Amino acid sequence: MVTLDGLTLKLEDVIRVAQEGEKVSISKEAWERVVRCRNRVEQMVANHETVYGVTTGFGKFSDVSISPEDVEQLQTHLIRSHACGVGPALSQDVVRAIMMLRANALAKGYSGISADTLRLLEDCLNHGVHPVIPAKGSLGASGDLAPLSHLALLLMGEGEADYQGMRMPAEQALSKAGLYPVRLKAKEGLALINGTQAITGIGALTYARAERLVRIADLIAAMTVEVLRGIPDAFDQGIQQVRPYPEQAAVAANMREILQGSKLTTRQGELRVQDAYSLRCIPQVHGAVRQVLTYVEDKLSIEINSATDNPLIFLENGKVISGGNFHGQPVAFAMDFLKIGLSELANISERRLERMVNSQLSGGLPPFLSRRPGLESGMMIPQYVAASLVSENKVLCHPSSVDSIPSSANQEDHVSMGTNAARHAKEVIENVARVLAIELIAACEAADHHGPHLLAPATRRLHDLVRETVKPLLQDRSLTPDIEHVANLLLDGVWLNQLVSQGGKT
Structure with a gap:
């Protein structure tokens, strides 16, 4: 049970409720604040006070007075x-x-919601009655008006809902769950x-997936370093100390630990003096991506x-203050920073992949x-796919936050486009997962060529996990199911959790 009080919610709580189905309970102190705030709203209506959205219209209509007998109808029309x-x-x-985050915001006691309405929102979440919310249509300012209005429709018994795996009219879903x-x-x-809450709900779940990907990306990259006979000297602690970004140092330390015991890595001058940037600069690039996650986590937590x-x-x-x-x-x-950071995780992954499939670069x-080169194409086209996904990410990474279109007759003349x-x-993180999946499948193929027993213990564990579900490419076949399967496992953290439970390094 996750307690909502508007003050102490953590990102991991959001994941537990959103993805694991955990129930919520609004705290006693929050209910007291909600009731007191609601009493203040009733007082405003009784005293005929001029308050935006209570006794006036909305947006451009904020100067239009609403009579006391119409204040309830105003809210219905709004939704x-x-x-x-x-x-x-x-x-x-x-x-x-979204439902959980809206309930938590209302539980802070600054919004004037009634206990009955907030209780129904809590009950819908706990009973699995979910509104059907179209993904597009929010400007990310004035609130996520369109998405949250579809949530509010459910509480009015209107619109559509998903209940027990079936889509149906909201009133029917509420009735089946014993709600009104x-x-x-x-x-x-x-x-x-x-x-x-739409921006933040999507953002929180995307952040959680990103955090999992960033952790296992080091392990995937380490296997690629091995099969390309890379040089771990680039991860030396001294290099990191003279450019003391903690995230860079953490990735370098991770790489050193993962690669311990490898019989494939080489020393400077043994095969080559130095590696290409996509191998040598893993701490600098992966570390910078971790910096992005730190920033995003801080903003989402607030x-x-x-x-x-x-x-x-x-x-x-x-006081009742419009702000x-x-x-x-x-x-x-x-969110723009997150997608830019994540895209670089795919960019460098695709370059490592190219080195594995290009016989002029693979050593x-x-x-x-x-x-059977020539007769069979092997990993030729999966690299094309990775290149396509990386290119698509470059388009998706155009920052939405620099755009603004005035709305509501220029009353709402600057918006964030944050939901976009x-x-x-x-979308970017799903593409990144597919690129990393292709790199991992290719690295396992290359490891099979060398002999998996030559891998470091940490990467050997990952190789063995992959081989439980993705068979070696003994002859050409469609790799679409394998790529999607591996990408989903990376996003959901399935292998990450298994490796951690086994004492693996990530």
């Missing part, structure tokens, strides 16, 4: 009009992350959709415990690692 996302539906784990829709009261619609809607209600002084915490710029920058490996950045980061 229905804003629930216009398009494109494929977000995956269930992303939807669960709510009628939104003053400010509740706005409280549900003003937030960065965002998942933030109040991001508008206006915010401050009980300590009674801009819904603007996704901090997370937009982080004696057969052309394209083919068992997060979606693209997710």
Whole structure:
């Protein structure tokens, strides 16, 4: 059970709820804050106070007064009009992350949500009633309005939901789970959709996958160093000390430890004086990618415990203040930075792959690692695929956060496009996993050529794990199933967890 209090949520908690199905519970202290804040909203309505989104319209209509008898209808219209996302539906784990993060933000007690509505959101998450949320349509400012409106529709008993593996009308899904829709009261619609939870939900899950990939990428790279008869001297501790980036030093230390016991690596001058950059500069490049992850983790950790809607209600002084915490710029920058960093992990991986399949660069490996060069093509076209994915990533890495299109008749005249950045980061990491998968499959083929017994103990364990499901390329076959299978295992951390449990170095 993960406790939501708006203050102490951790990224690993998001993963547990989103991907492992763990349930949530809102803390007693949070419920008390929610009730007190809701009482303040009821007071505003009773006193006919002019408050944005409570007794006024939204966006460009913020100067339009709403009569007391229409304040509830205003919220219903808001959700229905804003629930216009398009494109494929977000995956269930992303939807669960969004639901959890929105509940956590509301639990901070600055939004004015009612206990009944927040309780239903909590119950939907715990009962596995998931709204169908189209992936496209958010500007990443004013909140993730379109995606979160589809979440709010579920609580109203409208729209579509996924329940027990089936898609159905939301009202039917709620009924099957023994739940009942709510009628939104003053400010509740706005409280549900003003937030960065779509950006942050996608971002948190993408970060978790990136962290797994970065760790196992060192191990994959180390096997490639071995089969190319690389020179571990480049990973010497002294080199790292005179350029003291801690992440670079960590990767170099990891490489030294992984390669211990290898009978394939060479010394300076034995076969060549120095290796190509894609081998020699692994600590510098992989280390820089780890720096990116550190930055992204910091920003996500702040965002998942933030109040991001508008206006915010401050009980300590009674103020209701319109501001801009819904603007996704901090997370937009982080997502753009993440995808740029991850793309470099694939760029250098593809260059190592090229050295393995190119007989002019591989130091004696057969052309394209083919068992019968000429008659069979071996790993020729998988390298094409890796090159294609790397090129696609370069397009996806165009920063979304530098773009802004004015909306709402120029009232909302600067937006972050952070949700686009997060979606693209997710696509980038899936491409990176496939490139690393191709490198790993090729490295195993090359290791089989040399003899797997010559590998270091750490890389031999990884080789053996791969060979449990990916058979040697004794003759040409379609490698699509193998590439996708290995990529998914890398993204999910399956092999990483097995290697850690065995005492392997990652």
